[in-house]
Amino acid sequence: MTVLAPSPVFLSSAFADGARLLADIGGTNARFALETAAGRFEAIEVLACSEHATLADAIRSYLALPQAAAxxxxxxxAAIAIANPVTGDxxxxxxxxxxxxxxxLRRECGFDTLEVVNxxxxxxxxxPHLGEQKLQVGGGAPLPDAPLGLLGAGTGxxxxxxxxxxxxxxxxxxxxxxxxxxAPVNELEVAILQYAWREFEHVSSERLLSGAGVELIYRALADRAGRPGESLAAPEISRRALAGECLLCDEVLEVFCGMLGTAAGNLAITLGAQGGVYIGGGIVPRLGERFLASGFRRRFEQKGRFSAYLAAVPTYVITADYPAFLGVSAILSEKLAA
Structure with missing residues (x-):
């Protein structure tokens, strides 16, 4: 059983109609849980998306597991968070x-209620419900009643x-x-962008700030070092860098963290996120101390005349194992209370 910090929304909810199905669907994995009481998440399981033909098949497979069926x-x-825009049916x-x-999908699974959100x-x-399940990386205290920013690199x-x-x-x-x-901010990133243009007409932030992006940065730096055609998978790049086995792999992580810092700073200024900017996704939490030692925070604050503004804005790494369940639970509770 996993119990995450309940919010006021959770505490006002009743579960007289039984457990609720919660899901967090990414491009690689589908995470499921049953919320059996307010703020209590049980039977948490992670299924590989590639092993199921449809989302309905994945849901049925999860609910058939002994720990869920019991x-x-x-x-x-049910409420589902999915790595995709949700703008209609x-x-x-x-x-x-x-x-x-x-x-x-609601009818196929026999649900009375099905919420699907990004x-x-x-x-x-x-x-707002993470409590201690976050790690502050620089900045001051968050301003109350101020916007919060969020970004995270994983499959996308x-x-x-x-x-x-x-x-x-x-x-x-x-x-x-x-x-x-x-948007590159130095000559090295210009070179990486020029390399990426060989493969993509439009190079988005996601092309570089993702698992595939780590691999693209590696190929670009290898090409720049006179080793064209060299490639590695993202997990192996991270492993070699964290083990101190490969200077090029370590440079990849440093470049990645710097790019992420710039993107986070851009988001903070765009939203006026003086309540803080949060980093989620599957990549950064696995970097541990390497992320803390990187140029992320320096690049976050590197905004010329707005450097002092950003120096006061806290940044956090989300350390909760399954934070999206807190969010979809709140969304579903509000839907049922309406």
Missing amino acids: LHAGIRH QVRMTNHHWAFSIEA DFSALARSL LGVSGLVPGADGHWTALRSEGGHVSF
């Missing part, structure tokens, strides 16, 4: 082949923000900011 006699309400994932109608909108909704680059409203309610932004054009 906790429910039929799910009535039809969802077609950009980083995986799953495509579905939300209403058809994964980073859900993650943004989790931010997710971007969102959280805007405070009346009575303690927050509005999560439906952003696709990972697809803005990448």
Whole structure:
């Protein structure tokens, strides 16, 4: 059993109608849990998306697992966070082949209620409820009642923000900011961008700030070092860098962290995120001390006349294992209470 910090929304919710299904769907993995009581997440499982033909198949596989089946006699309400824009009934994932109608999926699975939201909108909704499940990296104290920024690199680059409203309610932004054009800030990044243009007409931030981006940076730096055609998978690049086995791999991580710092600083200025900028996704939390020692924070503050403004803005690494469940739980609770 996993219990995450409950919020006021959770504490006001009743579960007389049974456990609720929560899911966080990425381009690589599908994470599931059953919320059996307010703020209590049980039977957490991670399934590989590639092993299931459809999202409905993945849901059925999860609910058939003994640890999940033992906790429910039929799910009535469900909420799904997915790594994709959600602008209507039809969802077609950009980083995986799953495509579905939300209403058809609801009927196929037999749910009374099915909420489907962008994964980073859900993650943004989790931010006020993280408690100690975050690590501050530089900056001062967050300003109360100020917007929060969020970005995270994994299979893609997710971007969102959280805007405070009346009575303690927050509005999560439906952003696709990972697809803005990448902007280099030094000669090395110009060279990496020029290399990336050989493969892509449009080089977005996501092309470089993602798992595939780590590999692209490696190829660009290897080419610049006179080793064209050399390539490694992102996990191996990180492993060699963290083990001190490869100077080029370590340079890749340093470049990646610097680029991420610039993107985070851009987001802070754009949103006026004086409540802090949060870093999620699957890559940064695995870097540990290497991220703390990187140029991330220096690049975050490197904004000329706005350097002093950004120096006061805190940045945080999200350390919770499954923070999106907090967000989709809050969203579902509000839907059922409406």
